[in-house]
Each structure stands twice: as structure tokens, then as C-alpha cells.
Amino acid sequence: MPTASHDDLLNARYGSQVKPDNIIWNAQVEQLIAHKSVRAFLPDPLPDGALETMVAAAQSASTSSNLNQWSVIAVSDATTRERLAYLAREQRPGQPEGAGVNEWIAQAPTVLLWVLDGSRNHETASAQGVPREVFDYLDSFLMGAVDTALAAQNAVVAAESIGLGVTYLGSMRNRAEEVAELVGLPRHSIVVFGMVVGRPDPQRDTNVRPRPAQNVVLHRERYNERPDGWLAAYERAYLEFRTASGMRPKTWADAIGGSVSYEYMDGRQNLRRTLQERGFGLQ
Ligand SMILES: Cc1cc2nc3c(=O)[nH]c(=O)nc-3n(C[C@H](O)[C@H](O)[C@H](O)COP(=O)(O)O)c2cc1C
Structure with a gap:
């Protein structure tokens, strides 16, 4: 749980940008605002009950029409974790085959794979012989x-409240079909993202990553104009964070530029085909 003052928490979250001065503080809000992704873990396995606590929190999230269309696979086996790290690699053009593996994925004691799981409901509906057109459509x-995602985020909040750290892994979609095969997913299911979880290594602590000021994302009544100078203000906060974290100077705009390149997808451009092969109609 955070021990920082409220001012410290807001300074970390927004840097030098304008900050709200009317937050309704409590322990839960403090913990949420103190969130940071963790990529360096102690080797200890998850404490007894941690997984079950996370899953109870996840199952307590709202779920559309109480359909409960997700599952989570907890992977602790070292060989499988290594394989997952390999499948999540960021392979840039021109790099040697197998480059870009994020070793920290394999070093986390547990990798959770969060599965959009329509298989139970498909099976339950099939047993009744009713038409199942919904699965043909994108909305499904x-x-x-x-x-x-709602379930996973509840699990993150629970994990952080018991002293664990996490990082989401969208990179589990880089080679989605191979990830599905590795863990034996049934049809009508797909890993939407993964998550490393473990006890943070205090020797390799990191800083809270600032977000744009609230007046950039909070619109009242209708979509408002972006405030003048918002990007420059966020860039200052972003640079302060990168400097304090010992990261090379890079602008957020550069990061956005990189995130829209073809290379950024790292295999995810095949996702529609994989989804359709696994029974998602996407019409
Ligand atoms: C759905 C999702 C997928 C993500 N995938 C990755 C990933 O593949 N690798 C990674 O290092 N971080 C990943 N992240 C973590 C983000 O980079 C991180 O949340 C963001 O930079 C903000 O940092 P913070 O979580 O420390 O506030 C992902 C986050 C989300 C929500």
C-alpha cells in the first residue's frame, strides 16, 4: 500500500501539470493512483491464496449480461513461461530470428493469460440446440x-493491494495462434492479453508513469476542445519521469509515432485471421 502523501501521489501521477485539488481520498483511491507496472520480480512463487484472491476480485467485476465470458490461465512452469516470452518477442525487420525476447517475462514467477472465453456459452447454447448467430458478429x-479486461483489472487492483506487482502483456497477441495452441485453448476462445505477476524486486523499483492532465481526458457534457499547450505540458511531465527513471530522453509524441507503425504490430496484423479460424465471426 502507498505510504506517500497525497501531494506526492498526485505529483507522481501528473508531474508538473495542473492537478485536481478535490480528490476524495481513501486507501483504495491512494492505491489506484500509486499504480505502476512492475517488470522486475523476486524469484519467490506467489504467496498462498494470492491467485485465488485475484480471481475472486476478477469474478466480482461486472460482466455483460452475467455471461462470464472469460477464463484465466496461471502459468508457473518455467519452460512454458520461457516459451511465452519467446512468442511475445518484438521482432523488428532485419533482426536475427528470435531477437527481441523480453527476458523479464520468463523471469516473473507467474504469467496469467487472460482469455476471452466464449467456449462455455457456445457449448451451453449448443446443448439446447438454439441458433448461435451472436458468435458471428463483432460485438460478441x-x-x-x-x-x-474488466476482470483482469480487478485482479490487478487486488494483487497490488497485497503487495504484488504486475504488467499487462498485449504482446501475447503477437503470435496469438501459437499461444492458444501452447495452452490448449478450445475454439471460441483467445488470449486477449497476458500479465506477469510477482513480488516486486525492491532493488529494481521504478517510478509512477505520469498521465496527461485531467482536462485532456475529462470532457463535461460534450467533447471539449483540447486545452492549449496540453501536449507541451505532458511532454514536460513525461521527460521529467524519463529523466528521473534514468531512461533515454524521448518524447511522448515519438512514442505515439512508433506505436502507429506497421512494425509495432509484431504479428498482430494476423489477428483477424486467427480469430476467425477460432470461431469468431467478426461480421
Ligand atoms: C492491455 C495492455 C497491454 C500491455 N502490454 C504490454 C506489453 O506487452 N509489454 C509491456 O512491457 N507493457 C505492456 N503494458 C503496460 C503499459 O506499457 C503500461 O501500463 C503503460 O506504459 C503505463 O505504465 P504504468 O502501468 O506503469 O502506469 C500493457 C498495458 C495494457 C493495459
Whole structure:
């Protein structure tokens, strides 16, 4: 749980940008605002009950029409974790085959794979012999993906409240079919993202990553104009964070530029085909 003052928490979250002065503080809000992704872990396995606590929190998230269309696979086996790290590699053009593996994925004691899981409901509906057109449509995919994310984020909040750290892994979609095969996913299911979880290594602590000021993302009544100078203000906060974290100077705009390149997808451009082969219609 955070021990920093409220001012420290807001300074970390927004840097030098304008900050709200009317937050309704409590322990839960403090913990949420103190969030940071963790990529360096102690080798200890998860404490007894941690997984079950996370899953109870995940199952307590709202779920569209109570359809419960997600599952989570907890991978602790070292060989499987290494394989997952390999499948999540960021392979840039011109790099040797197998480059870009993030070793920290394999070093986390547990990797959770968050699965959009329509297989149970498909099976339950099939047993009744009713038509199942919903699975042919994009909304079915989106609904399941949203529910999976809500569940996962509840698990993150629970994990952080018991002293664990996490990082989401969208890179589990880089080679989505191979990840599905590795863990034996049934049809009508797909790993939407993964998550490393473990006890943070205090020797390799990191800083809270600032976000744009609230007046950039909070619109009242209707979509408002972006405030003048918002990007420059965020760039200052972003640079302060990178400097304090010993990272090379890079602008957020550069990061956005990189995130829209073809290379950034790292195999995810095949996702529609994989989804359709696994039974998602996406019409
Ligand atoms: C759905 C999702 C997928 C992500 N995938 C990755 C990933 O593949 N690798 C990674 O290092 N971080 C990943 N992240 C972590 C983000 O980079 C991180 O949340 C963001 O930079 C903000 O940092 P913070 O979580 O420390 O506030 C992902 C986050 C989300 C929500």
C-alpha cells in the first residue's frame, strides 16, 4: 500500500501539470493512483491464496449480461513461461530470428493469460440446440474482450493491494495462434492479453508513469476542445519521469509515432485471421 502523501501521489501521477485539488481520498483511491507496472520480480512463487484472491476480485467485476465470458490461465512452469516470452518477442525487420525476447517475462514467477472465453456459452447454447448467430458478429468479440479486461483489472487492483506487482502483456497477441495452441485453448476462445505477476524486486523499483492532465481526458457534457499547450505540458511531465527513471530522453509524441507503425504490430496484423479460424465471426 502507498505510504506517500497525497501531494506526492498526485505529483507522481501528473508531474508538473495542473492537478485536481478535490480528490476524495481513501486507501483504495491512494492505491489506484500509486499504480505502476512492475517488470522486475523476486524469484519467490506467489504467496498462498494470492491467485485465488485475484480471481475472486476478477469474478466480482461486472460482466455483460452475467455471461462470464472469460477464463484465466496461471502459468508457473518455467519452460512454458520461457516459451511465452519467446512468442511475445518484438521482432523488428532485419533482426536475427528470435531477437527481441523480453527476458523479464520468463523471469516473473507467474504469467496469467487472460482469455476471452466464449467456449462455455457456445457449448451451453449448443446443448439446447438454439441458433448461435451472436458468435458471428463483432460485438460478441468486443463484449468478451471488454469483460476480460474488466476482470483482469480487478485482479490487478487486488494483487497490488497485497503487495504484488504486475504488467499487462498485449504482446501475447503477437503470435496469438501459437499461444492458444501452447495452452490448449478450445475454439471460441483467445488470449486477449497476458500479465506477469510477482513480488516486486525492491532493488529494481521504478517510478509512477505520469498521465496527461485531467482536462485532456475529462470532457463535461460534450467533447471539449483540447486545452492549449496540453501536449507541451505532458511532454514536460513525461521527460521529467524519463529523466528521473534514468531512461533515454524521448518524447511522448515519438512514442505515439512508433506505436502507429506497421512494425509495432509484431504479428498482430494476423489477428483477424486467427480469430476467425477460432470461431469468431467478426461480421
Ligand atoms: C492491455 C495492455 C497491454 C500491455 N502490454 C504490454 C506489453 O506487452 N509489454 C509491456 O512491457 N507493457 C505492456 N503494458 C503496460 C503499459 O506499457 C503500461 O501500463 C503503460 O506504459 C503505463 O505504465 P504504468 O502501468 O506503469 O502506469 C500493457 C498495458 C495494457 C493495459
